[in-house]
Amino acid sequence: MPERPDFRAPKGTQDVLPPESGRWEALLAVFAGLARRHGYGLVQSPMFEDIGVFQRIGEGTDVVTKEMYDFEDKGGRHVALRPEGTAPVARAYVEHRPTTPWKVWYATPAFRYEQPQAGRLRQHHQVGVEAIGSSDPDLDVEVIALGDAFLRALGLRRFRLVLNFMGTPADRARYAGVLQAWLRDRSGQLDRTDAEKVEGHPLRVLDSKHAETRAVLADAPRMGDALDDASVAHGRRVQEGLEALGLAAELDPTLVRGLDYYTHTLFEFQSDALGNAQSTLLGGGRYDGLIEQLGGPSTPGIGFGCGIERALLTCDAEGVFGGDSPPLDCFVVDTAGGDAAVVLTRDLRAAGLAADRAFDSRSMKAQMKAAGKSGARVVAIVGHDEQAAGTVTVRDLASGEQGQVARADVTQHIKAKLAEPQETTT
């Protein structure tokens, strides 16, 4: 006996099917609309890049060093599936040199080889924006406000905006050195896993969850003290702008993000709806050195990414952004066979209506059941009687009223009927 195949979606991936996928369509439409109104255009770039594109941006990060899906293609090129959305856009900017400020948005899968759990997948999806070519703090404010507007448009309310400022790459390096020296002297008091980070990534120790470490950190040197005057002014202007828009932000000097390229403004929208482990809904920041690292001229940039699965999970937790798919306008029931249903359904659709029908010559009762389940407002019945008389029976599913309409007038009649306020009786 041959083994029966038993294929499943790969570990850490999932199929999104109707009706759940209706929420994806809606979410994407919300994001696309907001991006357009903010002056951002869509960018579509490859799902994989030369692995160097990603290695350049995160030499010390887990996302790049441990979690990448990389492989050699048949031509011997070492490529990687994108683990995040910013680097490919930055690479495209360097390649094409569009005029600045270049404001773009994307919706993309992202791949990371990690241990999956709810809200953390090996293939997840993000919507995001990037704005390249301006260091104006007002742009930071615009990007953050766009993130806020998006979450609110989904109906989310129970989230908070957390901010930090890293300063210039030089500020950041200086602070990392100071912090590292300070932590070295106290490595015995830190949690063991945190102590191991001191040499490689001292900044990572900052957002530790371990109580021992947090106690030590209480009087560690602050990042804010390491910033130069211009960096301080940038941060202040961002905070003023957010305030002018009525956006409450909480400054957290221990906020550190997983990609190493951030400078100046760093931000996250967090929700505790999913528990601590997956609290970040949307995160981003400025990356003023990134374009240069990818071979372009020194060019500032800022952006964010938002995880779609996580956003939807958070919507569930808050009981918002439900998945009511738009109902059908008309369902065609056919008991006579022949071309009547084929042609009528086409005509309804051509007239701009959402129309569907039953197949497989099912009984009228079964077809009516399907019509009811479809949520259609009206049913158009074509049977022997109608075909003989050159008419169609049009039934209003909510009221149960029905009548004969001349075949030539059906689409007009149904359109007019749909324009009437919906019956609520019976």
Place this chain on the structure above:
RNA sequence: GUGGCCGUAGCUCAGGUGGUUAGAGCGUCAGGUUGUGGCCCUGAAGGCCGGGGGUUCGAGUCCCCUCGGUCACCCCA
């Protein structure tokens, strides 16, 4: 990558201490109404009990391995 918990029809689940043909609700299909949905009634289909190995006269129930999910760590969206 490490550790805990879980894995029975499409879905949600029930199946004391191992014992004959593995059950329910919902969903699906058909009939009750030979051209009329929702409610109701009747019936049917649908299970390598995640997979493999072992213990046993006998395993959905016990043991081992494995795959998947989930939670925590880690990391992050």
